[in-house]
Amino acid sequence: MVVGVLVASFIPVLAVLPFGFARHAFLTDYGWPWPTLIHGVVIGVAPLVLSLRWFVAYLVAYGPLVAMATWWAGTGWSAYQVAVNTVSTPLFGLVVAGATIMSTRAAATLDRDTGAALVQAARRAATIAMATERARVDGLVHDAVLAALLFVGRTRGNVAAIAVAGGQGIAALDRITAEFDPAAMITVGELVVQVRRTCAEIDHRVVVSLAGDPQRTLAASAAQLFLEVASEAVRNSVRHADRSDRAVNRVVEVREADLITVRITDDGSGFEPTNVGPTRMGLAVASARVDQYGGASLLVDSSPGAGTVIEVAAPSIPVVDGGPRTAIGDAAQHTEPVTAAGMVGLHTPLAAVLLTTYLAVEAARGFESHLDPRWFSATLAVLLAGIVLLVAPSLDPMPQRRAVVLAVVPGLAALANVTAINSDSHHGHNALWSWTMGTLLMALLTLRGRFMLAWCGMLAATAVFVGWAAHSRTGFYGDFTGMVTWEMMLLAITSAFSVTMWRMVGRINAVRIRSIALATERAESEARLRERDDQLRYLNVTARPMLVRMCQPERFEDDECLQALLLEARLRDRIRxxxxxxxxxxxxxxxxxxxxxxxxxxxxxxxxxxxxxxxxxxxxxxxxxxxxxxxxxxxxxxxxxxxxxxxxxxxxxxxxxxxxxxxxxxxx
CATH class of the missing domain: 3.30.160 (Double Stranded RNA Binding Domain)
Incomplete structure (x- = not known):
């Protein structure tokens, strides 16, 4: 409301100023009536209460009134002086207004980008979750269901053994729907118990040992990975590694160190890993399982006649890019953070145009003071380089080296500025034209996250101007104290604004990441359930009836064995x-x-x-x-x-x- 009253009332104030009041009643040390000194602030805050269309209309009505008030204040001024001073202060407000408008637009763009990021993250999470669940189900089907169906075709007369295999296949199908919390934790000792029990069901002679702390905890997803790889490795060893001349020894070692390692070895017939045919899926399934767990690795070492070593190592918690894998972490990795500079559009062409235009207008004020043209040009070049450094895209906070260079700009510009002042110059505040521009650069540097350097840069410029004023013949002219106060207040206000912006964008980033993480978790859960239900529905129609038949005591006929083999091939094709x-x-x-x-x-x-x-x-x-x-x-x-x-x-x-x-x- 306060801003609205200020914006609405200022035009009539400017309109009646030359007609309703005497000049001396409102004059300041600058020689201007005080209402015209705050019109930059009015323009800067106007976009808070006006739409873009009304703001442009406001500027159209505002311009002639400012020119008239400036002409009234500047008795004896030339048309050039009136024009420059009419534009300079409102243009400063226009820079602030541009930041306000860009912030409003950035907020709308941010909403759209966040919505798009939510959709993209959900799709990505659904794809990954679907692949992970598919690999899990494929592993269960391969380990038990395919093995059971293949067993029927090869062992027709052993009814008891077929019934056991069928029961294991049904148990595997039932495990598909078992509730599994990948974030749950178990101890290494519990893992060893599960590995020992599972391996004993395949071959009771398997030796399972532990080296390390049995009380160390690991994620249930890690335990599931170790258990599935170990059971499949032992099962493949029993099928393919037996020798005719002696018994094969099989050992499973669980080692607890920085990584948890499960090592499965046998001294059987061995094989050549590079010559595994496409119809042999054990290694492919194990590799797919390992790939789905962040940070895990698989080692296969075997050669004909020399036995086999299969080793899987993994951290106790899955990791992504060196850190724990979480929905929050994944969302942070795939989300472009919002910055304070980005919110106000500091990296846009509009910002460069506004700052360059303001520099040109400020330079025009200095030009009328008859400064040395060489040093005047040097001052202009230094400030222009500062604008380039400021608006060039980079990470925030601004890289330190670039920020240090930018912080030196106001001091260098001040040195060039005071050097340009000679005996023919007018020693008014227009002669120190680079001061406000340097302070504005430092004010915007705070938006880039470099507060200390910004204040150092502004204080260095102030020290140069104060030193010049103290040692020049003119001394401290009347409006110098007001200039120092203005520069300090400008940087203090923008520093407070920047602190607020940085806190706000921090909260925005946290909310965005959390929203995307929630969308990711929801999409993962839905995709995982959908994939699980689709797979189970198919398996219940195709595989479960045959597995139930295997559990019955009747002997399998030849056509039933053929059906089992065809079904095994069909399910294998779906996986492969x-x-x-x-x-x-x-x-x-x-x-x-x-x-x-x-x-x-x-x-x-x-x-x-x-x-x-x-x-x-x-x-x-x-x-x-x-x-x-x-x-x-x-x-x-x-x-x-x-x-x-x-x-x-x-x-x-x-x-x-x-x-x-x-x-x-x-x-x-």
Missing amino acids: ARTLASEPLLDAAARARSRGIDVVLLGDGDVEEDQFRELTEIAIRELDTSEGNQVTIRVHPDGRSKLCTIVHNGQNFNRRVEIPRSDALADA
Whole structure:
């Protein structure tokens, strides 16, 4: 209300000033009536109560009145003096008004940017959460369900063993829906107990040991990672590492140090890690699990005849970029912070134009004092360099070296300014024209977060001017004390404003990060539940009936064993080639396998939505018409010129179909 009254009443005050009052009644030491000294403040605060359109109209009405009042105050002034002094003080207010307008617009832009950041963060979090949940479910399916279905095809007559495998598969499906809190903490000792129990179910001879503090805590997500990798490693060792000449020793070591490490070793037949075929998914699943946990690493060391070592190491809490992984941390990492300088538009072209224009007007005031042109030009150049340093984009607080250079500008400009004053100069306040401009630069430096340097720069300039006034022949002329007071008050007010702005943007950043973190957590939870439900719905329809059948005491017939193997292959295809494995394509693969064809689906890259349908049609056609022994369909990694290759291998022929990355897939 106070600002509104001030803005609304000032125009009539200026209008009646030359007609209703005598000049001497309002004159100050400057020779100006005092109402005209505060019109810069009025303009600066006007945008707080006026829209942009009304503010422009206010300036149009305001200009002639200021010119008239200045003309009335400056008896004997030339038209040049009236014009310069009419523009200079309102222009200072216009700089403040520009900051106010930019702050208002920045707030609106900030709202839009925050909304966009919320959407982007939610999408990113949903994608990551979906991939993480998919990897978790794929791991459970691979470890138990696929193993159980494959066991049926290879062990038809062992009803009891099949029932045990079926029960483990059903338990794995049930664990998909188990509530899991990744932020929960357990001790290393509890981890060892779980590892020992899980490994004993696979091979009761496995030795599990602990080196370190059993009371150290770790995240439940870390424990889940160790448990799943260890169980899969032991299971693969039992399947593939046994030797005919002796028993194989298997050891699981849990070591507690800076990182927690689980090391699984055996002295079995070993293998060559680089020669693992695409149909063997154990290492791929383990690697995917490790990749989903921030800071974890996987080591595989094996060679034929020399045994195998698999080691997974991870911090007790998942990390991202060296710090604990949290929703707040992720939001802070992906959110551009708001700065005080950014809020007032200090890095915009408008700020550069306003400051340069104000410098030009202030220089015009100094020019009328008949200063030495060389030193006058040097003063102008130094201040112009200060503007460039101030508005150039950089991090806030402004880098210290740049801020130190900028803080030196007012003092250098003051030295050049007083050197330019000669015997022919007018020793009025216009002769010290660089003072206010230097103070304005320091005032805006506080917005860049360098308060101490700003005050040092302003005090250095003040010391130069005070020293000049004390040692010059003119001494302390009448309005010098008022100038010192004005410069001090200007920097003090802007410093207080900058402190308020920095606190405000700190709260804004905290609220933005927290809002984005909440949106991220909500999106993660929804995406994880959606992916889990979709996967479980599919598995309940396809896999659970077969697993329930396995738990029944009746012997499996040949056609049931074939169905189990086809189902195992179907689920394996969904894990191994998810970007390719649509239901029609999986049906075509099952038909080909029923004809005795070995089908391998590999998805190493993504398929664009507009290419997927036509690619699927080509792949189904190739599977249904194949007469070879094996068909391999592979989607290549992104960046390759070929989208997909389909290779037919037969007894007397090989045929290769290449599908390019183009819209003309039908021509392939």
